[in-house]
Amino acid sequence: MLNFVLRRAVSLAISLLVASVVIFFVLEVLPGDPARFMLGLNASPEALAALRTQLGLDAPVLVRYWSWLAGMASGDFGISYTYRTPAIELIAARLWVSIPLAVYALVLATLIGIPLGVLAATKRNSPIDAGTMGLTQIGIALPNFWFAMLLVLLFSVTLRWFSSGGFPGWDDPGAAMMALTLPAIALALPQAAILARVMRSSLLDTLDEDYVRTAQAKGLTRSQALWRHAFRNALIPVLTIMGLQFSFLLAGAIIIENVFYLPGLGRLAFQAITARDLIVVRSVVMILVFAVIVVTFAVDIAYAAVDPRLRRGTR
Amino acid sequence: MSLLELEKLGLTIDGTRILEDVSLEIGAGKVLGLVGESGSGKSLTALSIMRLLPGGANLTGKIGLDGRDLVAAGEGEMNGLRGQAMGMIFQEPMTALNPLMTIGDQVAETVRVHRGLGRSEARGLAAETLERVGLPGAMISPSRYPHELSGGQRQRVGIAMAIALRPKLLIADEPTTALDVTTQAQILDLLAGLVREEGMALMLITHDLAVVSQMADTIAVLHQGRVVEAGPARRLIDAPESPYTRQLVAASTHVPTRVRGAVGEVLLRVEGATRDYRLRSGLSMGSKTTFRALDGVSLTIGRGESVGLVGESGSGKSTLARAILGLEPLDAGRVEFAGRVVERAGRAARLTLRDMQMVFQDPYGSFDPRHRVGRLVAEPLHLLGDKAPKGAEREALVARVLESVGIEASAADRHIHAFSGGQRQRIAIARALVIEPALIVLDEAVSALDVSIRAQVLDLLAAISQRVAISYLFIAHDLQVVRAITDRVLVMEGGRIVEEGATERVLEDPQQDYTRQLVRAAPKLGG
Amino acid sequence: QRSDIVVGLVLEPPHMDPTSNAAAAIDEVVYANLFEGLTRFGPDGDILPALAQSWDVSENGLTYTFHLTEGVSFHDGSALTADDVVFSLDRARAEDSVNAQKFLFADIESVEASDDLTVAVTLSQPNGNFPFNMAWGDAVIVAPESAETNATDPVGTGPFRFEDWRQGDSVTLVRNEDYWGEPALLERATFRFISDPTAAFAAMMAEDVDTFPVFPAPETLAQLDADPRFEVVVGTTEGETILAMNNRREPLDNVLVREAIAHAIDRQAVIDGAMFGYGTPIGTHFAPHHPAYIDLTELSAYDPERSQQLLIEAGVSGLRLSLALPPPVYARRGGEIIAAQLRDVGIETEIVNVEWAQWLEQVFGEGDFDLTVISHTEPMDIEIYGREDYYFGYGAPEFVALWDELTRTVEPEARNALLGDLQRNISENFVNAYIFQLAKAGVQNADLEGLWVNAPTQATDLTQVRWTR
Amino acid sequence: MRVGLGVGAVLTAILAAMALLSLFWTPYDVTLIAVGERLLPPGPEHWLGTDHFGRDMVSMILVGAQTSIAVALVAVGLGMAVGVPLGLAAAARAGTAFDDIIMRGNDLVFAFPALIIAILITAVFGPGAINAIIAIGIFNIPVFARLTRGAGMGVWQREFIMAARVAGKGRVLISLEHVLPNIGNMLIVQATIQFSLAILAEAGLAYVGLGAQPPLPSWGRMLAEAQTMISLAPHVALVPGLAIVFSVLGLNLLGDGLRDLFDPRLGKAGR
Numbered sequence A: 001m002l003n004f005v006l007r008r009a010v011s012l013a014i015s016l017l018v019a020s021v022v023i024f025f026v027l028e029v030l031p032g033d034p035a036r037f038m039l040g041l042n043a044s045p046e047a048l049a050a051l052r053t054q055l056g057l058d059a060p061v062l063v064r065y066w067s068w069l070a071g072m073a074s075g076d077f078g079i080s081y082t083y084r085t086p087a088i089e090l091i092a093a094r095l096w097v098s099i100p101l102a103v104y105a106l107v108l109a110t111l112i113g114i115p116l117g118v119l120a121a122t123k124r125n126s127p128i129d130a131g132t133m134g135l136t137q138i139g140i141a142l143p144n145f146w147f148a149m150l151l152v153l154l155f156s157v158t159l160r161w162f163s164s165g166g167f168p169g170w171d172d173p174g175a176a177m178m179a180l181t182l183p184a185i186a187l188a189l190p191q192a193a194i195l196a197r198v199m200r201s202s203l204l205d206t207l208d209e210d211y212v213r214t215a216q217a218k219g220l221t222r223s224q225a226l227w228r229h230a231f232r233n234a235l236i237p238v239l240t241i242m243g244l245q246f247s248f249l250l251a252g253a254i255i256i257e258n259v260f261y262l263p264g265l266g267r268l269a270f271q272a273i274t275a276r277d278l279i280v281v282r283s284v285v286m287i288l289v290f291a292v293i294v295v296t297f298a299v300d301i302a303y304a305a306v307d308p309r310l311r312r313g314t315r
Numbered sequence B: 001m002s003l004l005e006l007e008k009l010g011l012t013i014d015g016t017r018i019l020e021d022v023s024l025e026i027g028a029g030k031v032l033g034l035v036g037e038s039g040s041g042k043s044l045t046a047l048s049i050m051r052l053l054p055g056g057a058n059l060t061g062k063i064g065l066d067g068r069d070l071v072a073a074g075e076g077e078m079n080g081l082r083g084q085a086m087g088m089i090f091q092e093p094m095t096a097l098n099p100l101m102t103i104g105d106q107v108a109e110t111v112r113v114h115r116g117l118g119r120s121e122a123r124g125l126a127a128e129t130l131e132r133v134g135l136p137g138a139m140i141s142p143s144r145y146p147h148e149l150s151g152g153q154r155q156r157v158g159i160a161m162a163i164a165l166r167p168k169l170l171i172a173d174e175p176t177t178a179l180d181v182t183t184q185a186q187i188l189d190l191l192a193g194l195v196r197e198e199g200m201a202l203m204l205i206t207h208d209l210a211v212v213s214q215m216a217d218t219i220a221v222l223h224q225g226r227v228v229e230a231g232p233a234r235r236l237i238d239a240p241e242s243p244y245t246r247q248l249v250a251a252s253t254h255v256p257t258r259v260r261g262a263v264g265e266v267l268l269r270v271e272g273a274t275r276d277y278r279l280r281s282g283l284s285m286g287s288k289t290t291f292r293a294l295d296g297v298s299l300t301i302g303r304g305e306s307v308g309l310v311g312e313s314g315s316g317k318s319t320l321a322r323a324i325l326g327l328e329p330l331d332a333g334r335v336e337f338a339g340r341v342v343e344r345a346g347r348a349a350r351l352t353l354r355d356m357q358m359v360f361q362d363p364y365g366s367f368d369p370r371h372r373v374g375r376l377v378a379e380p381l382h383l384l385g386d387k388a389p390k391g392a393e394r395e396a397l398v399a400r401v402l403e404s405v406g407i408e409a410s411a412a413d414r415h416i417h418a419f420s421g422g423q424r425q426r427i428a429i430a431r432a433l434v435i436e437p438a439l440i441v442l443d444e445a446v447s448a449l450d451v452s453i454r455a456q457v458l459d460l461l462a463a464i465s466q467r468v469a470i471s472y473l474f475i476a477h478d479l480q481v482v483r484a485i486t487d488r489v490l491v492m493e494g495g496r497i498v499e500e501g502a503t504e505r506v507l508e509d510p511q512q513d514y515t516r517q518l519v520r521a522a523p524k525l526g527g
Numbered sequence C: 001q002r003s004d005i006v007v008g009l010v011l012e013p014p015h016m017d018p019t020s021n022a023a024a025a026i027d028e029v030v031y032a033n034l035f036e037g038l039t040r041f042g043p044d045g046d047i048l049p050a051l052a053q054s055w056d057v058s059e060n061g062l063t064y065t066f067h068l069t070e071g072v073s074f075h076d077g078s079a080l081t082a083d084d085v086v087f088s089l090d091r092a093r094a095e096d097s098v099n100a101q102k103f104l105f106a107d108i109e110s111v112e113a114s115d116d117l118t119v120a121v122t123l124s125q126p127n128g129n130f131p132f133n134m135a136w137g138d139a140v141i142v143a144p145e146s147a148e149t150n151a152t153d154p155v156g157t158g159p160f161r162f163e164d165w166r167q168g169d170s171v172t173l174v175r176n177e178d179y180w181g182e183p184a185l186l187e188r189a190t191f192r193f194i195s196d197p198t199a200a201f202a203a204m205m206a207e208d209v210d211t212f213p214v215f216p217a218p219e220t221l222a223q224l225d226a227d228p229r230f231e232v233v234v235g236t237t238e239g240e241t242i243l244a245m246n247n248r249r250e251p252l253d254n255v256l257v258r259e260a261i262a263h264a265i266d267r268q269a270v271i272d273g274a275m276f277g278y279g280t281p282i283g284t285h286f287a288p289h290h291p292a293y294i295d296l297t298e299l300s301a302y303d304p305e306r307s308q309q310l311l312i313e314a315g316v317s318g319l320r321l322s323l324a325l326p327p328p329v330y331a332r333r334g335g336e337i338i339a340a341q342l343r344d345v346g347i348e349t350e351i352v353n354v355e356w357a358q359w360l361e362q363v364f365g366e367g368d369f370d371l372t373v374i375s376h377t378e379p380m381d382i383e384i385y386g387r388e389d390y391y392f393g394y395g396a397p398e399f400v401a402l403w404d405e406l407t408r409t410v411e412p413e414a415r416n417a418l419l420g421d422l423q424r425n426i427s428e429n430f431v432n433a434y435i436f437q438l439a440k441a442g443v444q445n446a447d448l449e450g451l452w453v454n455a456p457t458q459a460t461d462l463t464q465v466r467w468t469r
Numbered sequence D: 001m002r003v004g005l006g007v008g009a010v011l012t013a014i015l016a017a018m019a020l021l022s023l024f025w026t027p028y029d030v031t032l033i034a035v036g037e038r039l040l041p042p043g044p045e046h047w048l049g050t051d052h053f054g055r056d057m058v059s060m061i062l063v064g065a066q067t068s069i070a071v072a073l074v075a076v077g078l079g080m081a082v083g084v085p086l087g088l089a090a091a092a093r094a095g096t097a098f099d100d101i102i103m104r105g106n107d108l109v110f111a112f113p114a115l116i117i118a119i120l121i122t123a124v125f126g127p128g129a130i131n132a133i134i135a136i137g138i139f140n141i142p143v144f145a146r147l148t149r150g151a152g153m154g155v156w157q158r159e160f161i162m163a164a165r166v167a168g169k170g171r172v173l174i175s176l177e178h179v180l181p182n183i184g185n186m187l188i189v190q191a192t193i194q195f196s197l198a199i200l201a202e203a204g205l206a207y208v209g210l211g212a213q214p215p216l217p218s219w220g221r222m223l224a225e226a227q228t229m230i231s232l233a234p235h236v237a238l239v240p241g242l243a244i245v246f247s248v249l250g251l252n253l254l255g256d257g258l259r260d261l262f263d264p265r266l267g268k269a270g271r
């Protein structure tokens, strides 16, 4: 087990290093000068030069790469060009929106998707099965920004149950949850559809397994056999998907964040790219990559929790 | 009155008739052997009794268990009976257990479902039952997971689950086919003991006549969903009445007629072959444990000689076969074929393969389902490089080879799924023959076949060796088969060759403990 | 009655310091609310006294003496003195200054404090525009102690003080109870940043926002106006929207080609199609609401036939040009319409949508473009035509001569006449195609009053805003 | 669920037919802007009305289908062209360092937030159909590489591979002759599904202004531009959205249907 963790840690470090190189140098070739962006149309050449020096943009590339890397290792991602505050603080503030949103959406997706999948699997080939699977197909096919817009039109503009967007902060947790509800629904719908489909097909596979028949031969009822034997085995592929979904929800919410003008990580990245605030872009992408790798790792651990074959040395 | 009585049982699945007029009975403390070739309906008979049939199934007739009619019983009633009054052991020990649950809990579950016992009480009973099937908690803890057990041990867990509540009826569906002979013997002993001690009725399903003849009081022969013959075991084996049973018994004891050809110079020489597998298992990746599958194996095969290789599962037979063909690297030792060292890749490898071919165990799996038979059979011609015949010449060659194994030439245009198991294995032999090799390695080439088909294939092999001077390396775990087709036999255990000699001599008068054990474990018809 | 307001803005300010970044979004939050200069823009563009209650100009026009208002203190409690003014102006014009509008201070020779409340600024040449220059957001007065931290923790002299910035979401200001002048009527103001036009519309409809001074979805204005809850206020801005042409590049260096392009454009169709009717056609680079404006639209009236003829005259055919379009809707939508109109006269364009950063670097910085649609929102900026190295590259000697004369002229009549000549010069030379003056189309809650109608500078002055109900 | 397959096939056929038709004929020229006729409701002149520039919606949708298909097709093609060979090679050398590097590389690409990278790519090279293709294509590479490797490794376990090796065939030949044909069905199924995802992705990119550029119509951009007009002229906001929904739905149903059809385990029971 220790060996495994060590190996994973090394491969994690290598992955992060490669990612950092890719991120840094892709951003190097990005056209557009942050200094010019900040000073606008009438900026004088001296002012531009002065600002570039101030931002440390005139140092050689490798020096800047190295100092970025060294800074990150000590938790210092640099000072945002545009906001003039440490990038890490900007990101931390956004994470307080993005992570709860992603978790909220994932919980919703799970609460909707898993029961639907189980229902469809147990009623295989019935109209209920066909109906739920048809619904999930539509859930996947709806462009989520469009769905989000329709949600706003219905629940904010017409019914006025929720505000149309924005985020009031966590001082009032109730208001914060309200503000995240519509975005979470918009994000969760397609994910719930995917989960339902995976859950269904995975459960159908395990229901066909011999050990489910064995369980019934012991005298378990169909539903006992399903919940005690098939379900847990079926969760394994579902976990993989959920791991992928979490990272997607963390970063992929940009469009939803735009529609609901939420101060999330995705929108920060988007704004930073537009403003050529390379420090922030780099840090956000790096942190997201890191998050994905960590989540993948967590999913591996979760596997081990579910599956004893992975817990001890043998397979 | 018998414990279990089937009366004119009929079964259709989605309108297809599977069972018809099946009538059987078993008394308490008796063993009924249900035999028949693959697909004859043995498993579905068992599942009908348990009422665990697939969707679309329609059952008619009567199943009497202790006076109750199971055909008419509701699902709730059945749930009460399953596990309590009747238990079942399934064919595949590898997949019949839930991989995420400890074996103790799986056995305890039977108890908890029916007796409503608390967790610890149920566990106690489970531990007891496990002990009864030869898995004492001191050696095999009930908190182990299925993957931590061997196949035989898993099968015992399956048995423990079935007998935990001492049911009156136990149905065992091919409980030993997935196990090697020695393990098979242990399991059969265990079942026989239970019947004796507990007065349980046992329905033993198998395709192996030798196994039932050892175990059963009465035997029923199933053919295409009908019982063609039933009666006391002895009588049925010794004097079968129906032609089908007669054919079945004949095939089981069939020995191909073959004349020992002259053995020429040494064709294959293996010296000190050693193979270590690096174990990269699950989470403990990186640790450098190795497993020695071959441990200094040396052997020779002469031109025209037929050599058998026996040994229980995992003893390294397949590894050796692959190493001989140059498909597996060796960590030490060497393989020489016709005076040339066998290489693993490149032109040199092709040169030796040119004269060595192989026939595999799975008659279906060893063919790419997407290619036509003509192409499949011609594939080894690749070894001839530019000298390979092309176009019409190639087609003619394929046709000739197919005919030589008794398959019509027109088969070349069809896909492999259009053939029966026996035909497929003959096509596999044709494929091996197409480049006229000097040695054919057959790795469990007949294990997957029904007895009657197996007899045909063995005849074919014998006939070929009569026609051309060809050497066989015949790998099997079935001593019966080895006896029938080989001149000399090698016995493998744990990666070593422990005994070697003329087939008759070794099997009649084994010198080594291990060989003796093997010979003793092998079920014999009428034994 | 409410005492707070939620203002919707499209762009979030990068930070809060107006003296070191060109972003209009900064001024939209802080101008007149947090920071003040010596002078300030009034709602209609007049130059009004602010921190300087009055100023004198010396006879030769070279020295401005500013008399500071008494009793002004910064939000941190320190008093405003002449030294702060000297510091602010010297900082802005210094060698290593990162002020985005350094030209505002270019003429300053020296700044001196005569006493605590008097500052004398000496110019190197007379400049009638100097009080106007001092009204810009880039010329606000800051204190030396807080100058470096204004970006994140702004300390000004205005009627509101900074309270909180929820980055990516909103900025909150609260009333400055110690304000030197008339105190603000509202207690609290929140600026919400909503860039998506659809979201802006939804926020307005859901009444999550009380006003959008510059509403990003002009197509919905009619609908909002019809709603009794809202009022649509259309005013003027300083934004001349033009199709800029690269005068340095073949074949746009040929005035006939430029004239052909100018005649190919149907201004009204662009205004209708892109801005849903909000905007005033212009024929030169000058704001129509300015007294010196002259209507020159006829010079380049929509006339596709004439356009085709001019192209033949110029000897060009099969013309293919690239058209760079920055993000705002006037450019993206307007550009698409202009491209279609140019195609009608046989000029093919390849639309290249660019982000601001790219536009600034490629088009504006390197002059690497053929055509681009852009709104020049700085007030009174016809001067850019005198710079030969400006991105569209005009700088004709006649124009420069006229401009020089203007800077020397103080008398209003003569100034207006000269401004007319300047307008005519660029219009007759078809330097760019002049399309329309951007309208300031804002939406507000019907119960609000005191918001600016026009936008002489980009600001959301909240000093006079109040709820009527 | 043969119904699903049928519906999917029909919807996909309609999508393809629309794109093909638009190559030869559209009711109106989509580059023609007539501001005076903007936002007309559906009627005999314009069956689906006109958009905010007075362009005919039917024509826009037809040409938009062409854009969507072209972008999605090339992007998925790119993903397959690179991903499948990588996956085959990794499967052929499963367990080696080579395999490890390919798979870690895959994980790394997966770890990057797709939309942000797409935005970066378009920020570097400028927005446009080609760059949308590259952005979508890159993220299809690991999908196909992983799938091919997984399925390929399954095929490599089969006994007929051993038979091919006995016939003297090397890794490359075996990969091409045996592995690839045996995973072909699965690749087709996945391609169908990736195709539908690519259509959604293109719409998403277009929504943030990074997809195909004007004057080329794109469903995503039409939808984005029309959002604010939903209460003004509902048809301009609904039509492109429905076009996307039906295309994606069709392709997904087709993919699922094909999977069921190809999967031998399912037999008559269906799933």
Ligand SMILES: Nc1ncnc2c1ncn2[C@@H]1O[C@H](COP(=O)(O)OP(=O)(O)OP(=O)(O)O)[C@@H](O)[C@H]1O
Residues within 6 Å of the ligand: B013, B018, B036, B037, B038, B039, B040, B041, B042, B043, B044, B045, B054, B207
């Ligand atoms: N779920 C099912 N649906 C339809 N037909 C089935 C099903 N299961 C089995 N059959 C068919 O029923 C017949 C009997 O099958 P069964 O499994 O009982 O054979 P068997 O005698 O146990 O064979 P084997 O020795 O191979 O296990 C076969 O022809 C088989 O194809």
Ligand SMILES: Nc1ncnc2c1ncn2[C@@H]1O[C@H](COP(=O)(O)OP(=O)(O)OP(=O)(O)O)[C@@H](O)[C@H]1O
Residues within 6 Å of the ligand: B277, B278, B279, B291, B292, B293, B311, B312, B313, B314, B315, B316, B317, B318, B319, B320, B477
């Ligand atoms: N790739 C491998 N990695 C690690 N161990 C292996 C590998 N292949 C085989 N082994 C082990 O080597 C031993 C010999 O395997 P081999 O397949 O040669 O046995 P066998 O005698 O053919 O058995 P069977 O009768 O079951 O086919 C077994 O214990 C097996 O678990």
Ligand SMILES: [Mg+2]
Residues within 6 Å of the ligand: B042, B043, B044, B173, B174
């Ligand atoms: Mg069976």
Ligand SMILES: [Mg+2]
Residues within 6 Å of the ligand: B317, B318, B319
């Ligand atoms: Mg073997």
